[in-house]
Amino acid sequence: MKPTQSTSAVRHRCRLRGIGLTAAVTGQDGSNRMQLLSRGDTGPAVAEVRAALEGLGLLEPADAAHSVFDTALFDSALEDAVRAFQQNRGLITDGVVGPATYRALRDARWSLGDRMLCLQMTNMMTGDDVFALQERLLELGYDSGRADGAFGRQTEQALRSFQRDYGMAPDGICGPRTLRHLGYLGRKVTGGRPGLLREQERLHRAGPRLSGKRIVIDPGHGGAHPGGAIGDVTEAGLVSDIARRLEGRMSAAGMEALLSHGPQDCPSDAERAAFANSAGADVVLSLHVDANPSPAANGLAAFHFGTGTGATSTVGEALAGYIHRELLARTRMTDCGVHPRPWELLRLTRMPAVRVEIGYLTNAADRAALLDPAFRDVVAEGILVAVKRLYLLGQNDKPTGTFTFSDILQREEGSPIGA
Numbered sequence: 001m002k003p004t005q006s007t008s009a010v011r012h013r014c015r016l017r018g019i020g021l022t023a024a025v026t027g028q029d030g031s032n033r034m035q036l037l038s039r040g041d042t043g044p045a046v047a048e049v050r051a052a053l054e055g056l057g058l059l060e061p062a063d064a065a066h067s068v069f070d071t072a073l074f075d076s077a078l079e080d081a082v083r084a085f086q087q088n089r090g091l092i093t094d095g096v097v098g099p100a101t102y103r104a105l106r107d108a109r110w111s112l113g114d115r116m117l118c119l120q121m122t123n124m125m126t127g128d129d130v131f132a133l134q135e136r137l138l139e140l141g142y143d144s145g146r147a148d149g150a151f152g153r154q155t156e157q158a159l160r161s162f163q164r165d166y167g168m169a170p171d172g173i174c175g176p177r178t179l180r181h182l183g184y185l186g187r188k189v190t191g192g193r194p195g196l197l198r199e200q201e202r203l204h205r206a207g208p209r210l211s212g213k214r215i216v217i218d219p220g221h222g223g224a225h226p227g228g229a230i231g232d233v234t235e236a237g238l239v240s241d242i243a244r245r246l247e248g249r250m251s252a253a254g255m256e257a258l259l260s261h262g263p264q265d266c267p268s269d270a271e272r273a274a275f276a277n278s279a280g281a282d283v284v285l286s287l288h289v290d291a292n293p294s295p296a297a298n299g300l301a302a303f304h305f306g307t308g309t310g311a312t313s314t315v316g317e318a319l320a321g322y323i324h325r326e327l328l329a330r331t332r333m334t335d336c337g338v339h340p341r342p343w344e345l346l347r348l349t350r351m352p353a354v355r356v357e358i359g360y361l362t363n364a365a366d367r368a369a370l371l372d373p374a375f376r377d378v379v380a381e382g383i384l385v386a387v388k389r390l391y392l393l394g395q396n397d398k399p400t401g402t403f404t405f406s407d408i409l410q411r412e413e414g415s416p417i418g419a
């Protein structure tokens, strides 16, 4: 069974488009000559800072009863909001709006897609959107230099290479077409989640062998919480059986397979994630069987970390895709897709994590399949092969559904590179 969507995990992002934040504070260039704004100050510059922080959701919007004099006063509430903004931007938290805070407020107006981005020699474009683009290019392997939120020469060169590689005119301009291509790759703009980049780096360093990899297998539910149940057939019982079959195969392949909990326990998702983190697992596989009020609902779905609009675990997404494809090719289950979700187990784990819902207990055909031990062997083998594919990075592999357990054992024992 699936948890409900955690709304707190989906970061709400306000736009500041259209808010000036340029005129009043200083001279035309927003340079160091600006006056500092702090508690007790008044004026249009204060009102602009207030509007910017309201737009970011850091300050309650002043209600209509407030006069312009109230909104133009730098009061203690505004100071608190400035401090909060400074803190989450890594600025000195002094509650005073100086040049650095001012610049950061100005940059925070932009989200990727709000405007065209390109190299402007005289007045370099800066903003959170540039930062997001740089992070995305880095994530895809294009060296845009340190992600600093300023569109300089190196960012332009990286963008041109990306465009050339993806069949676009390499004009160095990030417009709708380029953004679409960035999106087509299935990985969303991350806005700076270095943890997700480290996942990729670790994967590339890990090498193709399964031997020595540490996998946490997380059978859903357990103990007093059986999950879905039809008669005496329970989700917890089925997934714990599949988990043991998978564990056996992984151990035979030289992997360190750990179960997240014993059959008598049902830890929370946060506890399961903490277990995987403290075990230093390379990958977490969470096994579930779905249930639905409609007996017609059936099929296989896989989930990886992602907010849908922001960060996505690209390695998690790749592994979810492999598992999904292998299991579909090896069974007759209906394709219910691969989806990003911000669920706790996926979000709190520091390594790629995939949750798979293997059919519906409430569907007669899925249930009959799941009750067949041979089917559960096929599922365990398919998942093991999917993990192997992840570490092969798409090289030297066989068509989906044809790789067998003995192929894997042979490869692990045979060739020194394990490939």
Ligand SMILES: [Zn+2]
Binding pocket: 001, 002, 220, 221, 227, 228, 235, 288, 289, 290
């Ligand atoms: Zn479940």
